[in-house]
Amino acid sequence: MCPAPAKRKTDIGAPHYDKFLPPIIKRNYGNWRHHELPRPGVVVHVAESGDKLYSVRAGSPRLLSIETLRLFAAIADEFSDGYLRFTSRNNVEFLLADPAKVDPLIARLKQEGYPVGGTGASITNIVHTQGWVHCNSAASDASGVVKSVMDELLPYFESMTLPARLRIAFACCLNMCGAVHCSDISILGMHRRPPKINHATLAKNCEIPTTIASCPTGAVRPATVDGKPSLEIIEEQCVLCGNCCAVCPSMSLNDPGDGISIWVGGKVSNARREPMFSKLAIPYLPNNPPRWPEVVSAVKNLVEVYAAHARRFERMGEWIERIGWPRFFKLTGIEFTKHHIDDFRHAGESFKRSVHLRRPPA
Amino acid sequence: MTEKKPTPLLDNLEAGPWPSFVKELKKSAKSPMVQDLLGVLERSYEDKMGHWKHGGLVGVRGYGGGVIGRYNELAREFPDAAEFHTVRINQPAGWFYTSDVIRTLCDIWERHGSGLTNFHGATGDIIFLGARTSEIEAVFGELIEAGFDLGGSGSCLRTPSCCCGMARCEWACYDTMALTYDLTQTFQDELHRPSFPYKFKIKSSGCPNDCVAAIARADLSIIGTWRDDIQVDRTAVTQYAAGGQIDIAADVVARCPAGCMTWDGRSIGIDNESCVRCMHCINAMPKALAPGKDRGATVLVGGKATILGGALLSSVLVPFLRMEPPYDDLKELIRAIWDLWGDHGKNRERVGEFIQRIGLGNFLEQIGLDPQPEMVAQPRTNPYISYEPKEGRP
Ligand code: SF4
Ligand code: SF4
Numbered sequence: 001m002c003p004a005p006a007k008r009k010t011d012i013g014a015p016h017y018d019k020f021l022p023p024i025i026k027r028n029y030g031n032w033r034h035h036e037l038p039r040p041g042v043v044v045h046v047a048e049s050g051d052k053l054y055s056v057r058a059g060s061p062r063l064l065s066i067e068t069l070r071l072f073a074a075i076a077d078e079f080s081d082g083y084l085r086f087t088s089r090n091n092v093e094f095l096l097a098d099p100a101k102v103d104p105l106i107a108r109l110k111q112e113g114y115p116v117g118g119t120g121a122s123i124t125n126i127v128h129t130q131g132w133v134h135c136n137s138a139a140s141d142a143s144g145v146v147k148s149v150m151d152e153l154l155p156y157f158e159s160m161t162l163p164a165r166l167r168i169a170f171a172c173c174l175n176m177c178g179a180v181h182c183s184d185i186s187i188l189g190m191h192r193r194p195p196k197i198n199h200a201t202l203a204k205n206c207e208i209p210t211t212i213a214s215c216p217t218g219a220v221r222p223a224t225v226d227g228k229p230s231l232e233i234i235e236e237q238c239v240l241c242g243n244c245c246a247v248c249p250s251m252s253l254n255d256p257g258d259g260i261s262i263w264v265g266g267k268v269s270n271a272r273r274e275p276m277f278s279k280l281a282i283p284y285l286p287n288n289p290p291r292w293p294e295v296v297s298a299v300k301n302l303v304e305v306y307a308a309h310a311r312r313f314e315r316m317g318e319w320i321e322r323i324g325w326p327r328f329f330k331l332t333g334i335e336f337t338k339h340h341i342d343d344f345r346h347a348g349e350s351f352k353r354s355v356h357l358r359r360p361p362a
Numbered sequence: 363m364t365e366k367k368p369t370p371l372l373d374n375l376e377a378g379p380w381p382s383f384v385k386e387l388k389k390s391a392k393s394p395m396v397q398d399l400l401g402v403l404e405r406s407y408e409d410k411m412g413h414w415k416h417g418g419l420v421g422v423r424g425y426g427g428g429v430i431g432r433y434n435e436l437a438r439e440f441p442d443a444a445e446f447h448t449v450r451i452n453q454p455a456g457w458f459y460t461s462d463v464i465r466t467l468c469d470i471w472e473r474h475g476s477g478l479t480n481f482h483g484a485t486g487d488i489i490f491l492g493a494r495t496s497e498i499e500a501v502f503g504e505l506i507e508a509g510f511d512l513g514g515s516g517s518c519l520r521t522p523s524c525c526c527g528m529a530r531c532e533w534a535c536y537d538t539m540a541l542t543y544d545l546t547q548t549f550q551d552e553l554h555r556p557s558f559p560y561k562f563k564i565k566s567s568g569c570p571n572d573c574v575a576a577i578a579r580a581d582l583s584i585i586g587t588w589r590d591d592i593q594v595d596r597t598a599v600t601q602y603a604a605g606g607q608i609d610i611a612a613d614v615v616a617r618c619p620a621g622c623m624t625w626d627g628r629s630i631g632i633d634n635e636s637c638v639r640c641m642h643c644i645n646a647m648p649k650a651l652a653p654g655k656d657r658g659a660t661v662l663v664g665g666k667a668t669i670l671g672g673a674l675l676s677s678v679l680v681p682f683l684r685m686e687p688p689y690d691d692l693k694e695l696i697r698a699i700w701d702l703w704g705d706h707g708k709n710r711e712r713v714g715e716f717i718q719r720i721g722l723g724n725f726l727e728q729i730g731l732d733p734q735p736e737m738v739a740q741p742r743t744n745p746y747i748s749y750e751p752k753e754g755r756p
Contacts (some may be wrong), residue, residue, distance in 0.1 A: 011550040020458040034530035065389040066468035075462035132406035143383040151378035176667035177484035182578040236756035249416035261705040270570035287405040
C-alpha cells in the first residue's frame with residue numbers, strides 16, 4: 001500500500017446524515033411517542049409535540065438503474081419535499097409531513113409499477129445477494145428467484161394479515177451475504193460438486209499454502225500436475241464451502257448441477273423467543289430459470305401452511321417449536337431425509353435426547 | 363459496442379407485478395456495458411451457471427479496499443462486460459437522502475460507469491455496479507468532491523450501519539445514527555486499509571427488535587436496551603382492552619417469554635426484575651407501553667454467517683453500556699478486541715471463531731473484562747477446568 005500524497009483528499013468518511021433529514025424529523029429527533037399502521041405500506045409516527053410523520057413504503061428490486069433513482073427523486077420532490085430513505089430490506093420510503101399527499105403518492109407509485117406495502121404482519125422485500133448478475137461464487141441467480149417468488153407473494157406484501165411478520169432472505173452461496181441464516185424462510189444457493197481446478201493457470205495466480213490452509217476440513221492437498229505445482233481435492237472430505245475458491249482464482253465451484261435449498265424458522269428479533277437460526281426444510285431444488293417454479297411453489301406452500309396454523313404473533317420458528325418438527329414435516333408434506341440430520345461440528349447438539357415426543361409415529 | 367442480442371429468458375422476468383430487475387437492466391442498456399451484461403446473464407439463464415471470475419486487485423490510490431474487482435469469463439463474446447467492478451460507497455447513517463443528493467450520485471455514475479446501482483449492498487453501502495478499471499480514480503474523485511467516500515472491503519472494518527433510531531423510532535434506546543457516524547469517522551484508517559485477520563462488522567440497532575440484524579450479521583452488535591421499568595400509560599391500556607384489536611391476556615401476557623406479566627381485565631402488572639426486555643409487549647401495544655427511561659445498549663460480539671466454522675450469533679460482552687458521545691468506553695473496548703484478535707487471529711478467522719478457539723474466559727481476561735453471568739446461557743456442564751498457577755494450582 002502506498003502512502004497518499006499530500007493534498008489528495010481522502011478519508012472524509014460518510015456524509016453527515018443531518019444534511020438529509022426532513023425538518024419534521026430534525027424537530028422531533030429522539031422525541032417520538034408512538035406509531036400506527038393505518039394501512040399497508042404506511043407508518044405514522046407521532047411525536048411528543050403532536051407532529052405526525054407519514055412514511056410510505058414501496059418495494060424495489062434493489063438492483064436500480066440511475067433512471068429509476070431519478071424517478072424516485074422526482075417523486076420525492078413532488079410529494080415529500082425531496083426527502084426519501086431506503087430500509088434495511090431495500091424498500092424505498094418517502095417521508096411526508098402532509099397527510100393529504102399520502103393517497104396521491106400511493107397512486108403514483110402503483111402507476112409507476114412500485115407496489116406499496118411491507119409493513120406490520122406482512123411479507124416485506126426479500127433481502128438478497130447479487131447472484132449470476134454479478135457474483136463469482138453464485139450457485140443460482142438472486143434477482144430472478146426473488147422476482148419470481150415476490151410476483152407470487154405480492155398479496156402478502158400488500159396486506160397485513162399474517163400471524164406475524166414473515167422475513168424471507170436469499171443468498172446465492174454459503175457466504176450468505178444477507179441474514180439468510182436467521183430468517184423465517186431462507187432460500188440458499190447450493191453447489192453440489194467439489195471445486196474444479198484449472199491446473200494450467202494455478203501455478204501463476206494461486207498462493208498454494210494459503211489455499212491449503214483455507215480449507216476447514218483439510219481437503220485441499222498439494223499435487224504435481226503435468227510437472228507443474230498444483231492442488232488436488234479429497235472429494236469425500238470437501239463440504240462445498242467455497243473458501244478455497246475465494247482464496248484461489250484457479251478454483252471454481254460453479255456447475256450446471258447447482259441448485260437451491262430452503263431453510264425455515266430463523267429470526268433476529270428478540271421479541272418473545274430469543275433469536276434463532278434457520279433450519280433445513282428442503283435440501284435441494286433444481287435451478288430452473290427463468291421462473292424457478294419448484295422454488296416458488298415450495299416457498300408458497302410454507303407461507304400458506306404457516307398462515308393457516310400459526311397463532312397471532314407467532315413467527316415461523318415459534319410456531320414450529322410449538323407444534324414440533326415431525327408435525328411441521330407432516331403439515332407441509334416435505335420429506336425428512338438423511339440430509340436433515342446435522343453431521344458437521346457440534347452435530348450431536350441437535351439430536352433428540354429425551355422422550356418428549358408428541359404422539360410418536362406408529 | 364456489442365450489438366443487441368435477444369434475451370428471451372430474461373424478457374420473461376419483465377412480466378408480473380413485482381418491480382423487475384430486468385426492466386432496470388434494460389433502462390440502463392444504453393450503456394454498452396449493461397448491454398453486454400444482459401448477454402452474459404442470458405447465457406447464465408441458458409446454461410444455469412454463473413460466468414463471473416474471481417476479482418483481481420483494483421483500487422484507489424492510498425486505499426486498500428472499497429473497490430472489488432470483477433471480471434467476466436465470456437469477455438471475448440461480451441467485451442463491454444469484461445471489467446465490471448464494484449464500488450462501495452459509505453452510505454449516510456440510517457439511509458436518509460434528499461432528491462438532490464440522489465441526482466448528484468446518479469450524474470457521477472452516468473459519467474463514469476454502467477448506471478447500475480444497489481440501494482443498498484448487504485453491509486449497507488451504496489453500490490455502484492460496473493466500473494472499468496480506467497474509471498475508478500475518476501469516480502472516486504467526483505465522489506469525494508460530492509462529500510462521499512468509499513466503504514470497506516476485504517479484511518478491514520466494514521462500513522458500519524444502523525437502524526434509523528431516534529430519527530424516527532420511539533423505541534430507540536440510544537442514538538444509533540450518531541454512534542454509527544462517530545465510529546465511521548473515528549475508524550477511517552481501519553475502514554480503508556485492511557489490516558485485520560478478516561472482516562469486522564459493526565451494526566447498531568436501537569432496541570431488541572434489532573432491525574439491522576446486528577446479532578446475526580455483525581462481529582460487534584450494539585443493541586439498545588433499558589435498565590429500569592417499562593413505562594405504562596394506563597389510559598392507553600384501557601383503550602387497547604376496550605378496542606378489541608388485541609386480546610391482552612392471550613396475545614400479550616401469555617406470550618411474555620419471562621412470564622412476568624399479569625392482567626386482571628383492567629390493569630397490567632409487570633415484574634420488571636424478571637422482564638428480559640424482549641420488546642414483545644411494547645410491540646403489541648405501542649401506544650400503551652414503552653421502554654424505560656434509563657437507557658443504553660448491550661454490546662455483543664462474534665456474530666457471523668456460516669463461512670467458515672458455522673454460523674454464530676453474537677454473545678453478550680457488556681450487559682449494559684450507556685451510549686453517550688464521545689463513546690470512549692466503547693472505542694477502548696473495540697481497540698482492545700482489534701489488538702488481541704489482530705495479533706493472534708488466524709488468516710480468515712472471524713472474531714467469533716477466534717473467541718471459540720481461545721475460549722471466552724481467556725478472551726475476557728486479555729481484553730480486560732470481568733466474567734459476568736449475563737455472558738452465558740448457563741455455566742459449564744463439563745469438568746475439564748484448566749486451573750491456573752495464580753489460583754494456587756499445585
Ligand atoms: S470447497 Fe471448502 S471444503 Fe471443499 S476443498 Fe474448498 S475449502 Fe475445502
Ligand atoms: S418486554 Fe418481553 S419480557 Fe418484558 S414484560 Fe414485555 S413481553 Fe415480558
